[in-house]
Amino acid sequence: QPVPVVAIDGPSASGKGTVAALVAEALGFAHLDSGALYRIVALSAMRKGVALEDEPAVAALAAGLPARFEGGRVLLDGDDVTDEIRSETCSVGASRVAVLPQVRDALFWRQRAYRSGAGVVAEGRDMGSVVFPDAELKIFLTASVEARAERRYKQLIGKGMAASMIDLLKDLHERDARDSQRAVAPLKQCEDAALLDTSELTVQQAVDFVVERAAGLR
Numbered sequence: 001q002p003v004p005v006v007a008i009d010g011p012s013a014s015g016k017g018t019v020a021a022l023v024a025e026a027l028g029f030a031h032l033d034s035g036a037l038y039r040i041v042a043l044s045a046m047r048k049g050v051a052l053e054d055e056p057a058v059a060a061l062a063a064g065l066p067a068r069f070e071g072g073r074v075l076l077d078g079d080d081v082t083d084e085i086r087s088e089t090c091s092v093g094a095s096r097v098a099v100l101p102q103v104r105d106a107l108f109w110r111q112r113a114y115r116s117g118a119g120v121v122a123e124g125r126d127m128g129s130v131v132f133p134d135a136e137l138k139i140f141l142t143a144s145v146e147a148r149a150e151r152r153y154k155q156l157i158g159k160g161m162a163a164s165m166i167d168l169l170k171d172l173h174e175r176d177a178r179d180s181q182r183a184v185a186p187l188k189q190c191e192d193a194a195l196l197d198t199s200e201l202t203v204q205q206a207v208d209f210v211v212e213r214a215a216g217l218r
Ligand code: C5P
Pocket: 011, 012, 013, 034, 035, 036, 038, 039, 091, 094, 095, 096, 098, 123, 124, 125, 126, 127, 175, 179
């Protein structure tokens, strides 16, 4: 009996992270936030002064990434970077290193290793298409760009960080374009993925949608 995987893919700020964490909790599964891995790689490169375009150097960092997830915190080299990786600088940096095939390869096995225990809820851009093409359940979770910009705005303000709707909209459009037009593992809805548009849904409604479909997997 294979370890069940719920793959949730979708664009930036669609609410995947929140929904995936709650679905994982409801099912008693582990939660793989693959975007966090790309964010940590970008942060690590920036801290080490490695250019984000330097594919072999960034891939080497990704392969030996001294990162850990502990009790909801993200540690890089023992340093708590949970909030820092959510900054716009790291968001943009992540989508830049994510276009590099060698970086994606380096993170592939690390992501596959999450398939253990009771099950895993894996969220990202290519969970259903590349990392877990054999996932038992695939969800394409999206929302309008306006709804997403507004959510990110509230998130940043709530954390006491600076935010501008105009900048966030521009940034989301750019990141959507970069994520869906790149040559390797572009963001797209798999044929076998269920579409979940959360523009008009509460978090709980989105969670229920996924948990209902995952009912047979526990
Ligand atoms: O999901 P999140 O917004 O945290 O991801 C940050 C960036 O990492 C995305 O914009 C995307 O470019 C990249 N990413 C990816 N593949 C994944 C997860 C994230 O390319 N599976």
